[in-house]
Amino acid sequence: MSSGAASARAGDPTDPDTAQAQQATPSDEIVVTARRREESVQTVPIAITALTAADLAERNITSLSDLTNSTPGVAITTISGGTLTNIYIRGQAPANTTNDLNVEANVGVFIDDIYQTSRNTIDLLSVLDVGQIEIAKGPQSALFGRSTFAGAMSISTRRPSDQLEGNVQATVGVDQDYRIRGSVSAPITDRLAVRVAGGYVTYDGFGENSGDPGDNLNGTKKYAFTGSLVFRPTAEFTARLSGFVSHSETELSSVTPLALGAFNCGSVNAATGLRTMYCGELNANKVSSTTANAPNTVADARQIALNLNWVHNGVSVTSITGFTEAENRTYNDYDMTAGGTLFGVCTLGAACAPSGAYSRLTRVNLLSSNRERVRTFSQELRLQSDTRSPFQWIFGGSYFNSRIPLAGLGIAADRTGLAANERLVQVSQITTPAATGVGAYDYTANPFLSSSLSNSLYSSYSAASTETMSVFGSLAYRLGSVRVTAEGRYNIDRKRAQLYSVSNPLSQPGVNQSIDGTSVPAAGAFPVASTPFARTFESFTPRFTVDFQATDQIFFYATAAKGVRSGGFNTANPVSATGILADEVAYDEETNWTYEAGVKSHLFNRALLFNASVFHVDWTNAQVSAFTLNPTAVNPTRIVRNAGDIKTTGAEAQAEVTLSDYFKFGGSVVYSDPKFQAGAYDGSIITQCVIGTGASATAAPGCPDVILVTTPTGTRAVTSLEGKRPQRAVKLSWNVHAGVEVPLSGDWRLAARGDVSYTGDAPYNLPNTAYFGERTLTSGRIAIENDRYSVALWANNIFDVTYAVNAIGQPRAGVPFAFSVPEIYLGEGRRVGLTVGAKF
Numbered sequence: 001m002s003s004g005a006a007s008a009r010a011g012d013p014t015d016p017d018t019a020q021a022q023q024a025t026p027s028d029e030i031v032v033t034a035r036r037r038e039e040s041v042q043t044v045p046i047a048i049t050a051l052t053a054a055d056l057a058e059r060n061i062t063s064l065s066d067l068t069n070s071t072p073g074v075a076i077t078t079i080s081g082g083t084l085t086n087i088y089i090r091g092q093a094p095a096n097t098t099n100d101l102n103v104e105a106n107v108g109v110f111i112d113d114i115y116q117t118s119r120n121t122i123d124l125l126s127v128l129d130v131g132q133i134e135i136a137k138g139p140q141s142a143l144f145g146r147s148t149f150a151g152a153m154s155i156s157t158r159r160p161s162d163q164l165e166g167n168v169q170a171t172v173g174v175d176q177d178y179r180i181r182g183s184v185s186a187p188i189t190d191r192l193a194v195r196v197a198g199g200y201v202t203y204d205g206f207g208e209n210s211g212d213p214g215d216n217l218n219g220t221k222k223y224a225f226t227g228s229l230v231f232r233p234t235a236e237f238t239a240r241l242s243g244f245v246s247h248s249e250t251e252l253s254s255v256t257p258l259a260l261g262a263f264n265c266g267s268v269n270a271a272t273g274l275r276t277m278y279c280g281e282l283n284a285n286k287v288s289s290t291t292a293n294a295p296n297t298v299a300d301a302r303q304i305a306l307n308l309n310w311v312h313n314g315v316s317v318t319s320i321t322g323f324t325e326a327e328n329r330t331y332n333d334y335d336m337t338a339g340g341t342l343f344g345v346c347t348l349g350a351a352c353a354p355s356g357a358y359s360r361l362t363r364v365n366l367l368s369s370n371r372e373r374v375r376t377f378s379q380e381l382r383l384q385s386d387t388r389s390p391f392q393w394i395f396g397g398s399y400f401n402s403r404i405p406l407a408g409l410g411i412a413a414d415r416t417g418l419a420a421n422e423r424l425v426q427v428s429q430i431t432t433p434a435a436t437g438v439g440a441y442d443y444t445a446n447p448f449l450s451s452s453l454s455n456s457l458y459s460s461y462s463a464a465s466t467e468t469m470s471v472f473g474s475l476a477y478r479l480g481s482v483r484v485t486a487e488g489r490y491n492i493d494r495k496r497a498q499l500y501s502v503s504n505p506l507s508q509p510g511v512n513q514s515i516d517g518t519s520v521p522a523a524g525a526f527p528v529a530s531t532p533f534a535r536t537f538e539s540f541t542p543r544f545t546v547d548f549q550a551t552d553q554i555f556f557y558a559t560a561a562k563g564v565r566s567g568g569f570n571t572a573n574p575v576s577a578t579g580i581l582a583d584e585v586a587y588d589e590e591t592n593w594t595y596e597a598g599v600k601s602h603l604f605n606r607a608l609l610f611n612a613s614v615f616h617v618d619w620t621n622a623q624v625s626a627f628t629l630n631p632t633a634v635n636p637t638r639i640v641r642n643a644g645d646i647k648t649t650g651a652e653a654q655a656e657v658t659l660s661d662y663f664k665f666g667g668s669v670v671y672s673d674p675k676f677q678a679g680a681y682d683g684s685i686i687t688q689c690v691i692g693t694g695a696s697a698t699a700a701p702g703c704p705d706v707i708l709v710t711t712p713t714g715t716r717a718v719t720s721l722e723g724k725r726p727q728r729a730v731k732l733s734w735n736v737h738a739g740v741e742v743p744l745s746g747d748w749r750l751a752a753r754g755d756v757s758y759t760g761d762a763p764y765n766l767p768n769t770a771y772f773g774e775r776t777l778t779s780g781r782i783a784i785e786n787d788r789y790s791v792a793l794w795a796n797n798i799f800d801v802t803y804a805v806n807a808i809g810q811p812r813a814g815v816p817f818a819f820s821v822p823e824i825y826l827g828e829g830r831r832v833g834l835t836v837g838a839k840f
Contacts, residue, residue, distance in 0.1 A: 034136050035474065035487075036143055036394055037387055042600045045485075045547040045557030047137040047613050047652065049074070053130060053158070058739070058753055060781055060794045062126040062179075065805070065828060067133070069757050069777050069796075072733040073652055073670030074135055077806040078123070079253065079332070079825065085109075085119045089137050090650060091674040091729030092150035092592070092617070103623075103640055104565045108140075108147035110154045112242050114305050114322035115146045117402045118374045121301035121326045124155075124246050127199030127224035129183050131158035138594045138615065139563030141541035142487040145470050146400060149563040149592065157242065160193035160230045161185045166840050173833025175216060176204035183226075195228045206829050207254020211338020212292035215251075218828070222248040236311050243304035249296040254826040256285040257336045257812065260430060260819060265702025265769060266688040269818045272430050276688040276818045279702040279769045281761075284804040284826040289338045291365045295454040297330040314386040319379075326374040327518040331456075334366040334411060335812060336823060341366060343424040344439040352423035353441040353507060361435060364424065364445060365414045369456035373406040373518040382472075392476040400468040405520045408461030410512075411448040418449065423509070429815055449509040457512035459505035461526065462571040464497040481549045488542040493566040497533045500526035530575070537566035537589055553606075558597040565590050565623065570639040580628040580637055583711075587641050592619040609656040609666075617674070619646035624726070624766060627684035627820070629711070638810070643721060643766070644680025648672055667736035674729050676721040681709055682766045683718040687818050689767060690717050704767050724768045728806075732760040744784070752782040764807050764822065775803040775827070790837045800830040 030041045030050045041050050049071055051061070059070050064085060068076040075088040087107035109116045116122050125133075133155050140148035168182035183197030205219035224246035231239045258278055266277025301324070308319040335341040344358025382396025413424075423446055425439030448457045472489035500521070502511050513525045543561035550556060567589045575582050598613030624643040650672030658664045689703035697706045697717030707720045725731070735757040742750045756778050764770040778799055783792035805827035809820040 030132070032134055034134075034140075035485075036382070036384065037392075039387075042602060042609075042611075043547075043549065043555050045545045045559055045598075047596065047598060047611075047615075049135045049137075051133045053132065056125070056130060056133070057792075058751075058781065059737075059755060060779060060796060064123045064125065066796065067125070069759070069779075070735060070755060071135065072668050072735055072757070073137065073672065073730075075728060075730055075759070075762075077728065079806060079808055084330075085122055087151075087153060088728055088730075089135070089151040090615070090617070090670070091648060091672040091726060091731070092619070103568055104149070105147040106150040106565065108144070108152045110152065111244070111303060112155075112157055112305050113307065113320055114303055114324060114378060115376070115400065116324065117376050117404075118301065118324075118326035118328065118372065121246065121248075121299045121328065124222070124224055124244075124248075124301075126179065126201045127181065127222045127246065128155070128244060129157045129181070129195075129197030129199070129226045131156045138559070138596055139541070139543070139561040139592065141491075141563045142489050142543035142561060143394075143472055143474065145398065145472070145489055145491055145541075146468065147565070149565040149590070157226050157228065157244070158183065158185075158195060158197070159240070160187075160195040160228055162187055162193060167837060169835060169837040171833050171835040173203075173831060175206060175831075176202065177831065177833055178202050179835075191232050193230045196226070198225045199223065205251055205254075206831070207826050208287045209254075209292070209338070210287055210289045212290075215292075217252055217254040217288060217290060218826075219251040220248060221250075222246070238307075238309045240307040241304070242307075244302070246299075246301045248299045250299075251296055252290050252294050252331065252333055254284075254286075254288045255290070255333070255336060255823050256288050256826070258282065258822040258824060260815065260821070263819070265700070267691060267700040267818075269816055271816050274430065274819075275701075277685075277700070277702060277769055278822065280771075281773045282764055282770055282804045282807050282822055282824050283773070284802060284824050286802055286826065286829070288336075288826070290333050290336065291338055291340075291367065291453070294333065294367060295329075295331050297328070299326070299328045299330075301326045311386075314388065316384055316386070318382050318384070322376070322378045324374070324376045326372070328370065328372040329518065330370040330372075331454075332368045334368040338365075340364045340414070341445075341812075342427060342429065342433065343442060343445065344427045344433070344437065345418070346423045346425050346439070346441075347419070347421055349421040349423065350508060352425060355438055355440050356423065356425055357436070357438050358425050358427070359436055361427065361433065362417060362424075365453060366445060366448070367412045367453050367456065369410045369412060371406055371408040371410070371458075371461070371515050371518050373404065373520070375403045375405075377401045384474075390478045392474075392478075394472075394474040396473070397471045398469075400466070402466045404462075404464045406461060406515070406518055407464065408458045408515050410456035410458035410515065411444070412450045412453045412456040413445040413448045414453055415449040415451060415509075424449075443506050446509050447505055447507075447512050450514075455514055458515050458526075459512045460499055460501035461515065461521065462497055462499045463520070464495070464569075464571070466496075467494040468492065483545075483547050483549075485545040485547075486542070487545075488540060491539050491541065491564070493537040493539075495533075495535055495537070495566070495568055497569045497571050499530040499571045501528045501530075502526055503528055530571070533569045533571070533585060535567065535569070535586060539564040539566070539589065539591075553602045555600045556598070557600075559595070561594050561596075563592045563594065567623075568640065570637075570641075579630065580639060581630050584628055584630075584639050584641065587623060587639075588621055590619070590621045590623045590642065592617050594618075607658050610654070612651070612653040614651045615649070617646075617648035619648065619674070622646050622676075622680070622726070624682075626682055626766065629683050629686075629716075643676070643682065645677040646674050646680075646726060647677060648674035662742055663738075663740050665736070665738040667734060669732075669734035671732050672729070673731050674726055676724050676726070678722050679707075679709075680721040680724075681707060681718040682721055683709070683711065683716055685719055685767065686716070688820075689719045693717055702769055719767055721766055724766065725763045727764065727766060728762045728772070730760050730762045732758075734758050747786045748784060749786065750782070750784055752780070754778070754780040765809065770822065772804050772807070775801055777801055788839050790835075792835045792837075793833075794835065795830065795832045797828060797830050801827075802829070803827040 181199035205216035207217035
């Protein structure tokens with residue numbers, strides 16, 4: 001691995017460390033590099049879930065959502081057409097629910113050892129030539145740094161082989177699910193080998209749209225090409241050059257807003273007479289009402305990596321160099337209705353502000369849009385001993401540079417039918433408005449009036465960068481069956497950001513600017529520039545481990561590890577009377593100490609695999625996603641801020657039983673209950689949850705208790721989070737599975753597997769007033785196959801369970817800002833298909 005997580009891969013057999021690890025590892029176990037060395041997954045002192053290419057095929061995992069439903073303790077969510085991927089491990093939820101990529105992730109994602117800055121281009125499992133996936137739980141900051149505060153996910157593509165081989169696989173499924181992928185690997189000479197692969201997917205989607213019944217939502221088209229070249233001029237030196245290019249287009253998601261009439265707790269909004277909060281379970285709908293013919297979200301990614309390894313006299317030198325590029329154009333239905341939001345039309349031009357008479361009613365569709373452009377360079381160099389000596393060591397350094405020259409948020413408001421002098425004014429979205437009357441000038445729609453919904457207008461964008469330099473090392477000594485290890489990394493993060501905006505984005509249409517594709521706007525297009533923000537974060541992240549090989553089959557370990565996620569800047573809205581507060585621009589780093597003890601075992605002549613661990617997490621200065629505290633903000637903006645401390649205690653266990661060559665079964669379970677500690681609070685929901693001010697303030701119905709806190713803007717009565725779980729923190733999850741393999745005639749066999757997974761409920765918001773309900777999903781696969789050919793019938797979510805997979809809360813056009821309306825995302829329903837494959 002380079003600058004990130006543990007890499008789950010078979011290893012390079014020409015590497016002496018790998019060869020030794022494989023000789024000492026039974027053939028049915030996986031070799032991983034969670035500690036920068038090839039070790040059996042059963043003797044590495046870290047809780048790891050590793051899935052080979054065969055595992056992915058057997059469980060029909062072709063997306064990160066599929067991975068979520070088969071991996072307890074891991075949750076992966078996306079929004080807005082499959083973008084903005086967030087990964088949660090053991091309930092340690094990331095703060096970032098915005099598109100600011102300068103906000104660190106809790107769980108880093110790495111493809112072929114290279115950290116992926118963009119969280120909008122990483123769901124490529126269906127088209128990449130994936131060899132293995134590994135998820136390492138707990139802080140991986142000591143050796144791998146970048147965004148591994150709670151864990152790390154590594155995706156490894158397959159390597160060239162030393163003989164000619166290839167494969168092709170095709171799938172036909174319901175809802176126009178068509179896929180094809182294949183690869184060829186061959187030696188060019190006895191020292192040079194190459195592998196090339198490609199994949200293509202098209203899918204009509206699974207969500208029904210009442211606004212366009214003939215076209216499902218969540219449809220997608222993806223393709224990717226991967227390549228790898230391995231050069232071994234001597235027995236001591238190996239060079240591997242690898243890379244990929246990918247492209248995806250995704251339709252709008254199946255998402256439904258919670259009706260304002262369902263709000264049943266919190267304070268009462270004077271303008272509407274409605275409660276401003278919702279208490280209860282968020283339920284998804286199979287049918288959404290979404291703008292027809294909306295533009296697709298488009299994501300492109302490219303990567304190239306060079307891995308050089310030289311081994312001499314038991315010491316190896318490794319260099320890993322990586323370049324990545326990513327661009328995104330994402331869209332989301334801002335009003336979440338196919339018919340559009342109802343407005344009054346005022347004909348007085350600028351005189352319509354702040355309120356104006358309207359002479360007619362019209363409906364206007366609005367789409368929100370994001371633009372993202374990312375460039376990264378990484379370099380790591382390390383020197384390490386082999387695995388034969390009782391004393392083992394690693395020393396290394398790394399450099400990482402991430403440039404985000406464009407991160408913009410825009411809106412497109414359809415101006416069809418409006419004259420140049422006409423403006424939109426707000427009318428009631430709760431009752432039937434009068435045909436004519438007086439309404440408030442709409443500060444959301446008017447500045448973004450556009451001739452096309454694909455031509456979004458932007459009032460601001462940001463440019464940012466992160467430069468990271470670090471040194472790391474590991475010292476380990478084995479005395480008999482006991483091994484003691486100390487690891488650590490000293491890290492320096494230098495972050496910079498600047499915000500650019502137009503001079504008057506709120507009053508008149510035609511002021512805001514468009515952004516062409518993902519091109520950085522020309523100088524002067526956004527004439528107002530903020531003060532450049534710059535800050536340096538320094539940290540040291542150690543990990544201490546003691547492990548004990550009690551017998552050949554039983555392995556114990558205990559670890560104490562520190563994770564650090566650096567602070568940053570909120571740059572989504574300018575500091576102003578209508579934007580965020582000056583003291584909300586910067587937020588501080590957060591840290592955690594994770595203590596874990598576990599056992600890994602293979603018992604009864606390897607008939608039973610049993611692994612278990614218990615862990616405790618002390619999480620300090622937790623970063624959370626909240627709204628600005630500015631009471632005069634025109635459009636409430638999500639920011640990241642520090643909320644307080646969290647503690648977590650949990651346990652997990654895994655068991656696999658092989659009764660015979662024909663039948664096996666198993667399962668795993670994870671329990672984790674993170675809770676905010678005393679003093680933690682959410683100050684952004686004062687309007688909804690706090691009645692009164694100062695010491696006399698009380699909690700609105702359904703809201704948590706009120707406490708007094710001192711902030712840079714004075715003493716405030718705020719909502720306490722003590723005893724509440726972080727957003728999307730699942731307390732209990734488990735899965736069980738069973739598989740059979742029955743010989744048929746010749747070398748043919750019948751293979752079948754069934755999986756049942758359970759995911760418990762999880763809070764939707766910080767005060768825990770609303771939550772996602774529990775779900776139990778069932779999948780299965782039955783195949784007739786031999787070593788060359790296979791035909792498999794498979795189904796995911798066999799019983800077509802309807803469930804909410806995610807939700808975000810944000811203001812909506814035409815709705816008072818006191819309401820943060822949950823947008824509820826539908827999880828994928830039943831999906832059935834037939835896959836055929838051939839190898840040569």
